[in-house]
Amino acid sequence: MAQLEANEEKLRHDLEAVHRLLRLLPQSIYVFDVHQRSNIYANGDLGLLLGYSPDEIRQMGSGLLTTLMHPDDLTLFEGHASQYPTLADGQLLCTDYRLRRPGGTYHWIRGQEQVFSRTGDGAVATILGIAHDLTEERRAEAERAVLREQVIAAQSATLREIGTPLIPIADGVVAMPLVGAIDEERADRILDVLLNGITHRGARLALLDVTGAKDVDARVAAILLRVTRAASLLGAQVVLTGIQPVTARLLVETGADLGQITTRATLQEGITFALKLSPR
Template sequence: MQSMTGSGAEVDGIQGELESARRRIAELEREIADVAAKEARLRGLVSASPIVIYTCKPSGDYGVTYMSENVCRFFGYTAEDFTSDSSFWAERVHPDDMDRVFRSLEKLSEHDYTKHEYRFKHKDGRWRWVHDDVALSRDASGNAIECVGFWQDVDERRSAEELIRRQSESLREMSTPLVPISEHVVAMPLIGLMDSHRAQQVLSTLLDGIGRTGARVAIIDITGVALVDTYVASALIRSAKAAQLMGARVVITGIRPEVAQMLVSLQVDLAGIVTSGTLQAGIAVAQSMARAGAAEGARPA
């Protein structure tokens, strides 16, 4: 009886262990299913995200070791394209941006973070701008392990910025025109505010126009300049002096009473520069000066 009892207890023990193993297997299966569901959700979130996540080597060619699958949506390549070829990423950075990007990456060890924007070649051959945030990951001993990066396609934003820049440049050019008045007289009516860029543009446009037309007299009309301060006055005088070096006389028109007082108080040197209250009067003076210059040039030596 003791033998049979012992044998039964042993069987019961085995059955108990089997049941416990079944429960543990069921728990593990639920945990695996839960992890798989979370991974699927994470992949779905990353896939829908406008951010491409990657890891890469912390030095050398910075070859990609992981790339999120949503990279295909933005650049046409698969994640495996990047991870299977260590030089794949570097070979598709725009040649004009390459040195700047690698110099930025080489400074990672200083602050463990850098960011830059550069052009990356889409699979269809187009160049697209990307914003790249890169963080350096280190182990407990402080050794660099890998770089973790976040890519964002910013091509539309860069295109919009370029469009705005071109439009602003066009507006500046429109507000700094050089108008031919006669064969030897040109006029530049200025409108709006003057800053350092605008002042340089005035000077360049004026000198280019004088050189191109051979003008003897250049009129700079400041009637439409909203504010004439020390900086503006200095810029006008520099432009006038530069024009004189090219053999042209300068007439500044549109000088309001308060501007005249300011020029006097600043003791601005107007030697060789003719001034006039209105553009109409300045044109008459400029044409007279041009005729006088032509007659003088025609006299026999």
Template sequence: MTPDPQQILRELNDLRHRYAMLVRALRLMIYDYDVATGAIVWSGETVAVCGREVNELDGGIAQWEALIHPDDREQALKLLNEAEANLSEYDVEYRFQHKNGSYVWIFDRGYFLAGPDGKAARMVGMMQNISEIKAIEFERLQMQEEIIAAQERALRELSTPLVPISDRAVALPLVGSIDQRRANLIIETLLEGVANRGAEMVIIDITGVNTVDTFIADALIRAARAVRLLGAHVILTGISPEVAQTLVSLGADLSVFETRATLQDGIALVMNNHLSPSARRSDNPINPLMRRRKE
């Protein structure tokens, strides 16, 4: 059966109409790049994408390169050269200069077509202004960062809750595991608490700490030494028989602590202001400061 030329023409016109509607609906800027000459034939929604009419985009590949943001140009050209060499898809996002001088975000996707010699001869593709999408994405990321920061602050407060016991004493009950990051946070929290509250006595309760190993023992000792430099006395509580045995086997230097079995015992010690002989020695940095405060 012989094809009806009129039917074929109607179908082609319908196809062109659908194509034009799609380009308009998606606000696509269409290009046909001649690799040999560097010329680019533009069509579609050029004004919607970059504010320029088609006749203002007659500078070929050189103009396209010049309009790319300087910070994005090297990557965009690198990917273009790779796609050309491999006859592969060109898929990239970059900032492109609008006619008003600002930069808009562009999504550029194109395909290279081979010539008779098997090398890239033409490239056809489309560019789409995705600035609004980028703005929404930026706001989402910014909100996500704010949420993460808020969660971080909350976790800091929960992981190292400094509890006032009296006008001159605070307690730091520790729960869970202690890593390097949290160990540094413990020291930071203790120093801030002692400095801000003028605390003379600090209770570190390790009842809720999962395990006590060499690292944790060292972290506790470093925290106690740092606090003692500010003139405060440190009381370590929550030492079970198992933990005591572990600390002894590790050879941990516990001379920087006053130790008690439970947090209640530590609080009682604070309220009674009864320190061990080692805490009252003349070489203990707490004594001169405490005496001056009492005077």
């Protein structure tokens, strides 16, 4: 008899320890009766975790979730619950939804559920679920996404700067070596950098070197003409350097008019030409 009482006391002590452990967990753990559509166990009321008083929770009754849930998530949640009868043992059912706090703000909750027990004929009887607040995780994720966008934007800006460097050669002379393909977006960037550089440095001559540029054709020639005309409006002369023989032949065959642009075979020759014109 004494041994039986000792065993019962140990069992009560163990059960109290388990209940205390469950109450201290930050997650809401519950057992949901599929047929009665209500919880038969919960370590803590989700409403209390959200900041509602016991009276407010009692008034909402079994409709607590649907009362507090964001309208856009109701259909999703109902579809989620409809999967209970078909769940296999060990299959995890996850869903994220929003619940309203007393102040009107919404917190993201993630529910993870699986079969806890079945009836004698194998039908799902109860569901074991764990719900935890995802709000801070979502906020941190959103902040990381914004930071990633800012980093990408900064990297893109840096690449654009690298792709259109403006180098001062001498007093009143600047050079811009162009490398890679020149599309319309980059053409606009070239124009902006060059015109701002001419204005800022008071340049009278600008060297555009296309030695490293790809696919310099009539379209690119038209872009260079546009740059030349814009520079001339600011009182600067453009000298184009680095046109390769194949490119020169292509430009002649396509009828591109480069008459408005002074050309030199290499950037070095262009610099020599510019220095002769530049005052000592």
